[in-house]
Amino acid sequence: MRVAAPNRVEMQTVMQHVSKRAGFDLPPEVADKIIDDSAGNLRKAILCLEALKMQPDLTNSSLAIAKPDWESYCHKVADLILSEQTPARVMEVRQKFYELLSHCIPPTVILKTVADRVVEKVDEQIKADVIHWAAIYETRMRIGSKKIYHLEAWVIKVMSIYKHFFYDMDLSGFD
Template identity: 60%
Template structure:
C-alpha cells in the first residue's frame, strides 16, 4: 500500500459537514454558529497532529461557501526570491478559497506570504452568487513560518480584511508572534480520546465494509497515541496484511520513530558527559536524516524515557517543558538539545535515588 492509496482511503471517509463530525461536538456547534453569523473572523486552529484540524477547517469552509469549495484544482506557482531564485509552491484552490504551505519555501516563506496574499486580498469576489464577499486563505504549518513571514502576514491581516479571511493551521501556538494570535479567534482541537477513536475506526470499517475486531481496534488506538490519521492508516495497512484482521498482525513503525527510540535507549542506558555528546552530536546532528526535525527528536526520543520512567511519579515535568520553550525561542537548537538530554539524564538518575526534585530547574 502506497501513501496515495492511504490518502485516498482517508479522504473517502472524511466527514464533509460539521454535523457529520464524530467528536468535539461543542466545537462543531460553535464553528457552525460562526459560519452563519455573517461576521466571520480570522481563525487559528491548533492542536496535535491527527486531531482533526484540517477536517474541521474543510467542514467550516463548506458551511461558509457551500459545496463549491469541494471543486478543487492544484496549481504550481513560481515565486522569485530577492536573489532571483525560483521558488515552486503547490497551491490547492477553489473559487472561494486557497490553501498554501509557505514553509515549503524554507527561508523565503516571506516572499510567498507577501506576493500571494497581496494578490488575493486586492481581488474582490467575482461570483455574484457567492454566500460570502471574502475569500478564505488556509495557511498550513503556520507555526513553521519565519518571523519575517509572520510579520508580513500580520500586516496583510490588518490591511485587507474586507476581501480576505485567514485561517491558520498549526500544531502549537508557542512559535507564533503575539500580534497574529491577537488578531485570530483561537480554536483548540484536542486529540480524540480512546472511545472517540474507536467510534471513528468502527465507522470506517462499517463504510468500507469489513469487520473490525475490538482487540485489533484497541491495539491500533494504543499505537497511534491520539493521532486519528495515523490510526486510520494503520488500520488500512493491517487490512492489507490480513483481510479478515485475524492471526499475527504486526504494526510497522516509521523509520524516524524507530530511530528516535534508539536514541532514547542511549539516554536511559548511561548518564554521562560522553553519552550526551554521543547522543546529540553523533546521533542527532551527524547521522540523523535532514527531515528528522528537532521537534520530532524532542517530543519522541526525549519524551520516551520521561514518560516510560517517570509517568508513575508525581514530580513536575516543568523543567522539561521549560526547555521546550527555550528550544523554540533559541537559534542554536543543538545547545538546547544538549541541555534537554542533560535534564532527562539527571531526572532519570535521581529518580532511582528517590531524591526530592521539586527545586530542579
C-alpha cells in the first residue's frame, strides 16, 4: 500500500498541531519557510520545527532554518568537487563519503544531495550531464555491492565534465 506525500495545507495543519502540543505559536510565514525548505518531507519539517523551537524569536523574518549536519556536510563535499579537480581532491571527497556512510546516511541520499548541490552551482550547459550521470551511478550503486566505488566514480565523472567544460570554453575575449 502506498501513501501519497502530504500537500502544503496538510503539512501546515500537522505543524500547527505539533507546535500547539509543544506549547508555542508557529507563525504561518515561518511554517511556509519550513515547508519550502523540507521539500514535502513531513518528517524533515517536524525536525526543523523542533530545532526552531529552541530559538527565542520565531517572528524574525531573517530566521535561519537549521539543516541536518549530514546535509551541510554533503554541501561541503559538492563545493570541494567544484573547487578543484585533482586526484588528491578525489581522495579527500572519498574520505568524506566514508564519514557519511559510517553515520548511516544511505548512499543514494548522499548522491542525490551532493548532485543537487552541484547542479545548483554549475553552468546550465552541464547540468543535464551531471544529473544524467548521477542517475546512471545511482542505478549501478543499487545493483552493485560496494557503494563507495560508484560514489567515487560519479565524482570523477563530474570532475571530468566540469574541467572539460572550462577547458573547452572560448577564452578569446579575456585578453
